[in-house]
Each structure stands twice: as structure tokens, then as C-alpha cells.
Amino acid sequence: MEAHELRNKYGPETLRARLAAEGFPRTTLSFYRYVRLADPAALRNELYAEWEALGVFGRIYLANEGINAQLSVPTHHFEAFRKAIDARPEFSGVPFKIAVEDDGQSFLKLTLKVRHKLVADGLKDEVFDPSDVGEHLEADRFNQLLEQGATVVDLRNNYECLIGHFEGALLPEAETFRGAVEEMLEKLEDKKEEPVLLYCTGGIRCEKASAWFRHHGFKQVGQLHGGIIDYARQVRAKGLPSRYKGQNFVFDGRLAERITDDVVSTCFQCGQPSDRITNCQQHTCNMLLVQCESCAATYADCCTPSCREIHLLPDEVQRAWRKGRPSASSRMKAIRDPEALRARIREEEELLAAGGSLHPELTKLIQQTR
Ligand SMILES: [Zn+2]
Ligand SMILES: [Zn+2]
Numbered sequence: 164m165e166a167h168e169l170r171n172k173y174g175p176e177t178l179r180a181r182l183a184a185e186g187f188p189r190t191t192l193s194f195y196r197y198v199r200l201a202d203p204a205a206l207r208n209e210l211y212a213e214w215e216a217l218g219v220f221g222r223i224y225l226a227n228e229g230i231n232a233q234l235s236v237p238t239h240h241f242e243a244f245r246k247a248i249d250a251r252p253e254f255s256g257v258p259f260k261i262a263v264e265d266d267g268q269s270f271l272k273l274t275l276k277v278r279h280k281l282v283a284d285g286l287k288d289e290v291f292d293p294s295d296v297g298e299h300l301e302a303d304r305f306n307q308l309l310e311q312g313a314t315v316v317d318l319r320n321n322y323e324c325l326i327g328h329f330e331g332a333l334l335p336e337a338e339t340f341r342g343a344v345e346e347m348l349e350k351l352e353d354k355k356e357e358p359v360l361l362y363c364t365g366g367i368r369c370e371k372a373s374a375w376f377r378h379h380g381f382k383q384v385g386q387l388h389g390g391i392i393d394y395a396r397q398v399r400a401k402g403l404p405s406r407y408k409g410q411n412f413v414f415d416g417r418l419a420e421r422i423t424d425d426v427v428s429t430c431f432q433c434g435q436p437s438d439r440i441t442n443c444q445q446h447t448c449n450m451l452l453v454q455c456e457s458c459a460a461t462y463a464d465c466c467t468p469s470c471r472e473i474h475l476l477p478d479e480v481q482r483a484w485r486k487g488r489p490s491a492s493s494r495m496k497a498i499r500d501p502e503a504l505r506a507r508i509r510e511e512e513e514l515l516a517a518g519g520s521l522h523p524e525l526t527k528l529i530q531q532t533r
Contacts, residue, residue, distance in 0.1 A: 171272040178271035182220075189220075189235040189267035191415070192259045193392065195281065195367040197229040197293075200253060203277045211275050217244055220270035222414070224278050230254065231281045231367055233415060235269045260365055260392040262413070262420055263399065269415035284371050285341035290378075297361065297373030297384030302397035305360060305387050306406050313358040313385070316347050318372050319412070322451055322498050326419055326428050326438040327391075327409030329362065336499075344372050348379055355380045362387035362394075364411065395422045410438050430455035431501040432462065432508060445470035446481070447488050452497045452504075466497065466504065468511040469521040476525070483528055 173181070200206055203225040210223070214234075221234025236244045249255045262269070286293075300308070309315055315332040317324045320343060324334045333350060335343035351359060359381055361369045369386035376384045387394055391411045398405045408425040412418065418440050430437040430453055437455035443466035450466040465471040473484060497504045511521055520526070 171274065173272070175271065182268065182271055185237075188238040189265070189269070190238045190241050191233075191235045191262035191265045191267070191269040191417075193233040193262075193365050194248075194257045194259050195229065195231040195365065196254060196257045197281070197370060198253050200225060200227055200229060203227060207275045207277050211273065213247055214244070214275075215273055217247070219244065220273050222270065223273075223275045224281055225275065226278045226281050229281055233270075233365075233413075234273075235265075235267065235415075258389065258393075260389050261396060262392065262417075263395045263422070264417070264420035266417065269413075269417050271416065282340065282368055282371065284344075284368070285339070286344070286371055286375055291374060292378070293371055293374045295374050295377050296370055297377065297386045299388040300360070300385045301388055302394045302403055303401065305362075305385070305394065306403060308358055308360055308385060309406055311358075313360050314351065314354055315360045315362070316351070318343055318347070318361050318363045318368050323364065323412040325412075325453065325498065326440050327407065327411055327422060327425075328427065329407050332362075340368055340372075344375060348376070351381070356382055358383040358385060360385045360387070362390060364390050364413065365392050366390035391422070392420075395420075398422075410440070412440070428453050429501075430458055431466075431497050431504055432458040434501075434505075443467075443470050445474045447473075447485055450497055462508075467508055468515055472521050472525070476529075480525070480529055483531070484522075484525065 207225050217240045218237045219234055221232060223230065223232040223234060248257060309329070315329050317328050317332045317334050318340070320338050320340065321336050322338070328334055333347060335346050337343040337346050359376065361373055361376070361384065363369050366387065366389050369390070373384045373386045391407055394407060395405070395411065397403065405423050407422050409423060409427040410419040410421050413420055426436045426438045428438045429435060432454060435455055437453055439454055439456065439459070441452060441454050441459070441464070443450040443452065444464040448466060448470050452466055462468065463471045463474055465474050473481060476484070514521060
């Protein structure tokens with residue numbers, strides 16, 4: 164196959180229909196390994212051909228420093244996929260983290276990308292030793308240290324720790340990994356002699372962060388081996404108490420997987436307990452928010468009355484309205500300030516009640532598209 168053919172050629176609707184029509188279960192899993200890859204671009208094309216033949220979907224990053232993969236495999240091809248991985252010396256024996264809650268809808272297509280680094284961590288590898296990592300801790304040991312009062316540090320971004328986290332963990336306010344690491348280093352300035360436990364989604368971010376912490380003089384750095392994903396699996400397999408409460412934010416179509424029934428967050432719109440994480444369905448907004456079922460009905464799955472007004476228009480009017488407007492990637496604003504979102508909603512509802520439109524420009528547009 165020519166290299167230019169080694170990518171997906173279909174739009175999201177076609178892909179969703181294709182997935183729905185498959186008629187077989189998929190297993191969602193992730194893995195990573197820091198390993199020297201001489202020619203990631205060539206490897207990328209080999210892997211694409213090999214995995215596409217097995218029906219693998221997912222998002223995979225390759226770099227000179229290794230691989231970071233999140234994917235779904237048709238369950239009947241799982242063994243073949245495991246064999247294909249183990250047949251490559253650079254990946255042989257790499258532990259798979261299997262998702263605990265899986266509707267098979269995690270990915271719609273296969274994307275393999277070559278990047279400069281596996282995680283956009285912003286850390287300068289040349290000023291510290293990235294291989295001088297913290298101690299890898301399994302779930303039972305992590306629980307034990309936590310119960311003994313060790314400081315637990317969440318190294319994910321603010322929106323990831325919103326709907327679930329370890330009991331008593333320090334949660335970053337930063338929106339980026341680099342920001343979270345710097346924020347925590349500062350907060351823990353006086354804990355350099357004490358045990359500090361780091362965790363993230365699948366463990367890959369802690370590989371770098373633990374070495375960075377050690378570089379900054381922390382003597383007892385532990386990291387959750389395999390991250391929250393594997394912690395959840397171990398907890399179930401070994402019947403341990405889950406010190407992680409709520410849901411685990413994941414980077415695929417599921418958005419989250421439930422670890423325990425605890426609800427640790429509140430709806431951004433009404434303030435009631437909820438951990439239903441979603442995106443505003445108005446395409447140019449896409450704001451990430453926690454929204455309860457009742458508010459989802461009230462606001463038609465949107466963040467504000469303003470987005471609702473657009474979202475409820477006929478498709479062709481929405482398309483005309485969108486013309487020339489940038490489609491936003493996930494906006495995060497509401498997370499930092501849910502109160503500001505509520506204030507904006509109140510203002511907009513008042514305007515609407517007074518008989519106004521939130522989008523005066525629509526009147527003309529609706530006439531034109533008639
Ligand atoms: Zn609500
Ligand atoms: Zn919106």
C-alpha cells in the first residue's frame with residue numbers, strides 16, 4: 164500500500180454508522196513504552212497496515228522516545244493483536260491497560276501520528292535525567308501509603324480531576340501538564356523529605372513527572388503503576404477498597420469511565436451533585452462542562468441559552484450561521500468559573516423573557532434560507 168493511503172478517508176457520520184453496523188464487541192485498551200525508536204515514520208506506516216488489517220481503531224503517538232497508544236481492538240482479534248505487539252522486540256511484553264467500562268464506542272477510526280515527544284510535557288530532557296523515575300507502586304501498596312498519610316498528588320489537568328480523584332489528593336488548577344507539575348512543585352516545597360505519591364490517567368505522565376520531582380530534590384517519590392486505569396482493574400481483581408472516587412476522565416469517545424458510584428462534582432448550571440461530563444452540542448462552542456440530566460433537557464444539551472438558540476435551529480440555518488465562524492476545540496472556561504457561567508445564563512434568560520433574541524443576526528439569516 165502507498166503511504167498516502169495509510170489514513171482514514173471518511174467523515175465522522177460515515178464512521179459512526181460503520182461502527183454501529185459492526186455487530187461484534189471491541190476491547191478498549193491503552194499502553195505506552197519509553198523505548199528508542201530509530202525511524203518512527205517508517206514504523207508508523209508498518210503499524211498502520213498491520214493494525215488496520217486487524218480492525219484496530221484508536222489514537223497512537225510515536226516518537227523517537229517511544230509509543231503512547233489508546234485504541235480499541237475487535238475482541239475476536241485481541242489475541243492476534245497481542246501476538247503482533249509481542250513479535251516486535253521494541254514493544255514485546257508491554258503491559259496493556261484494559262478499560263474497565265467499555266461500550267466499544269471509544270474510537271471511530273485509526274490515527275497514528277509521529278510526534279517530537281510522546282507527551283507535550285514542556286520539560287527539557289537535557290537538564291534532568293528522565294530515566295531516574297520514582298518507585299512504581301501497585302494498587303495495594305499505593306493504598307497502604309495513602310492510609311499512612313502520604314501526600315497524594317493528581318498530575319492531570321483541572322478538567323480531568325473534576326469528576327473523580329483520589330481521596331484527599333491535591334488537585335491542580337492548571338490546564339496543562341507542565342502547569343500542573345510546576346503548581347505542585349511549588350505547593351510541596353516543604354515536603355521534599357516525605358513520601359509523595361503521584362498519579363495520572365495511565366501512568367505515562369508520571370514517568371516524566373516523577374523524575375522531574377526527584378531532580379528537584381524530592382527524596383521519596385512514588386508513582387501509581389499503570390495509572391488510574393490499571394488501579395481500577397487491580398482493585399476489582401484483588402477486591403481492594405477503591406481510594407479513587409468517582410469517574411476517570413479518558414481521551415476517547417466515552418469521555419469517562421466509572422470507577423465508583425461516588426459523585427464528587429456538581430452541575431455547572433444548577434449546582435446540584437452531578438458528574439455527567441459532556442460538551443456543549445452547539446458545534447462552534449463545544450465547551451466542556453458538567454451538566455445534570457435536568458439541565459441537559461432545559462438547555463438542549465448546550466452550555467447557555469445563546470448556544471441553545473443556535474442548536475435548535477434547522478440544520479441548514481445552522482450551517483449558514485456557522486459559515487466563516489471558527490469551530491472551537493473544547494473550550495474550558497466554565498471549569499475555572501462555573502459561577503460566571505450561571506450569571507451569564509441568568510442574564511440571557513432575562514433577555515429572552517423580555518422578548519429579545521440572543522442572536523438578532525438570525526432573523527435575516529432565517530429569511531434568506533427559507
Ligand atoms: Zn443541573
Ligand atoms: Zn455552548
